[in-house]
Amino acid sequence: MTIAALLLPFALMQAAPPPSADSGATRFERCVAAIDDDANKAYEDAMIWAYEGQSLNAYRCAAMALIAQNRAEEGAQRLESLGMALNPDQPGLKAELFSQAGNAYLLAREPARARSVLTRAITTVEADPQNLPDLLIDRARAYAMEEDYRHSEEDLSHALDIRANDALALRLRAAARMHQRSFELAQADAEAAVRIEPDNVDNYLILGHVRESIRTGEPVNEQ
Template identity: 40%
Template sequence: MSLLALAVASLALSQSASATIDAREAERLEACVAKIEIDPEEAYEDGLTWTYQGNRPGARQCTALALIALGREDEGAARLEQLANSVDGGTIDQRAEYLVQSGNAWLQAGAPEAAIVTFTNALKLKPDTPDLLVDRASAHLMLGQWSDAKKDLDLALALAPGMSIARQFRAEAHLNLDQLDAAMADVEAAMISDPENIDTLVLRGRVREAIRLSEVRVLSPDIID
């Protein structure tokens, strides 16, 4: 899920939490998020002005998201983590959303280790959440931590068997663990729900090639002198 999509989800949560963020602040956050798509520099300036006017959580979130859109992903990620841990960070759901946004920003910044820490903290707030497990698995995959990724994806699919992206990611883990039959099974399951996904089609080709090479090795063992 994109960071701006996550921001919209976070906004929906904030609108229902009137004890934490009032309707006026929610409207201002919505306007700021919309501006990020058009002019992130101006959105950042608006966020700073809003922060100086009262340092509200919405202002800090807007500023952090604008920084991410401006290519300063690590700074934006760190600010979202601070917001999640702040006294006025809001409800558990809101804090979890800030951490999700932060984790995805860390991934964009090429810092999967930091993303794993952040997603793990989000899972402490919202355990057994399939999307969060898939997010953390993606960070493990970036680091080549195939077994750790598979554990997260196994749980995600136990909770939500129809998640195509989880099947795709687990196929990648299976492939790198040389579990080729399991990799193909996951690829085929992913294609049932999303047959036109280019990444899955490319992955299917890689799995097929790995199976072909494994069969060649079996049929043509090395000759030992």
């Protein structure tokens, strides 16, 4: 997963007015952009910025730089701590930080910790259902990594109830159903994902796995 993918995992907040040239938001954007060029230097610059002003965005950028240095677990811990420390009156930002932490824990192959922090994110925004699908999809990935396919399927079904025709959710649910030997339902999901995103090779891959599972009677190991 790229740093850009971790930056804004889902659209939680209303569009804000364009920031001024000296705003913390602009500095954060520059800091994140620098990570792809030199993650070590971006981390050092972010920590200097944090020392100067104790900015949450500075610490957030530093955590993201750690993830880019293949120190995903350390970056996840920092993002989770930032989310825990944030005031409850900023639920959107709080959920974003938890979402980033959850994705970083997935990168670190720590699905239980990912599931826990993503549950916090879901609880934070559950009063606004339109913001839930991406979080539910991410938590479903954590469940699947733990081989808890029943709960993975439940989260994906919930996400699809809110946002129908999501090809990623359908593809992941096809895999979860395949592993539970619900082969016909898995095939229906995989075929739906192909119809929605006919250019995405991943959809054809899971459809092929499901068809092979039907042929052999055993789920295909996707690892």
